[in-house]
Amino acid sequence: MSHFVECQTEFRDAQALVEALVECGFAASEIEVHPEAVPLLGYQGDVRPQNAHIVIRRRHVGTGANDVGWEKQPDGTFKGWISEFDSGVGQYAHRGEAARFNRARQDRLKQEYAYAVIARQQRALGRSVERQRLPGGEIEVRVQGYR
Amino acid sequence: MPQGKQVRIVIGVEGGCAIDALNFPDASCLKFTHEITAALGGQIAHAQTKPEARIRERRTHGEREAAR
Numbered sequence: 001m002s003h004f005v006e007c008q009t010e011f012r013d014a015q016a017l018v019e020a021l022v023e024c025g026f027a028a029s030e031i032e033v034h035p036e037a038v039p040l041l042g043y044q045g046d047v048r049p050q051n052a053h054i055v056i057r058r059r060h061v062g063t064g065a066n067d068v069g070w071e072k073q074p075d076g077t078f079k080g081w082i083s084e085f086d087s088g089v090g091q092y093a094h095r096g097e098a099a100r101f102n103r104a105r106q107d108r109l110k111q112e113y114a115y116a117v118i119a120r121q122q123r124a125l126g127r128s129v130e131r132q133r134l135p136g137g138e139i140e141v142r143v144q145g146y147r
Numbered sequence: 148m149p150q151g152k153q154v155r156i157v158i159g160v161e162g163g164c165a166i167d168a169l170n171f172p173d174a175s176c177l178k179f180t181h182e183i184t185a186a187l188g189g190q191i192a193h194a195q196t197k198p199e200a201r202i203r204e205r206r207t208h209g210e211r212e213a214a215r
Binding site: 001002003004005006007008009010011012013076077107108109110111113114115117118121122125134136137138139140141142143144146 | 151152153154155156157158159160161162163164165166167168169170171172173174175176177179180182183184186187188189190191192193194195196197
């Protein structure tokens with residue numbers, strides 16, 4: 001018997017989110033994890049109304065960037081606070097690749113998060129996890145060791 | 148062709164996952180796909196069991212004799 005499921009991915013695990021950010025090129029030392037949400041700062045050092053538990057300060061994001069962060073919500077998910085400038089949308093759509101958190105990079109972050117959360121869960125259950133990148137950009141994961 | 152019980156997951160470029168539990172002789176595959184979807188936390192867009200892929204379960208000597 002086999003079973004096939006398609007599902008979406010939501011950020012719910014802080015440790016896996018940090019691992020995914022590291023896979024996406026940030027040093028672990030550049031990622032702040034706070035038990036209580038802290039304010040995010042704008043590119044001029046101004047305090048923004050948004051708060052976050054996981055924060056990358058603007059100096060690590062790029063020139064002219066704002067702080068980027070993820071805030072834990074009452075339902076357990078992490079909501080991302082990424083400015084239009086840093087995501088390259090709206091009036092900053094022309095930034096394209098220069099935007100450190102453009103759509104493609106946010107998708108990559110979600111992809112790496114999914115891998116991190118699966119790999120950690122399955123290895124904790126004593127199973128082996130293998131990963132390979134497919135030509136289309138997908139990540140194929142094979143889990144074995146089921147008893 | 149993959150050998151033995153395993154779960155193959157393809158994580159799409161947008162972060163969605165296709166999870167395929169393969170070569171399980173029984174309904175335990177439902178449990179294993181569920182544990183992964185629970186970890187991913189998102190909505191299930193589609194689910195399908197494939198009983199046609201059912202592997203013949205091992206029978207005891209007594210069962211084989213009784214079936215003769």
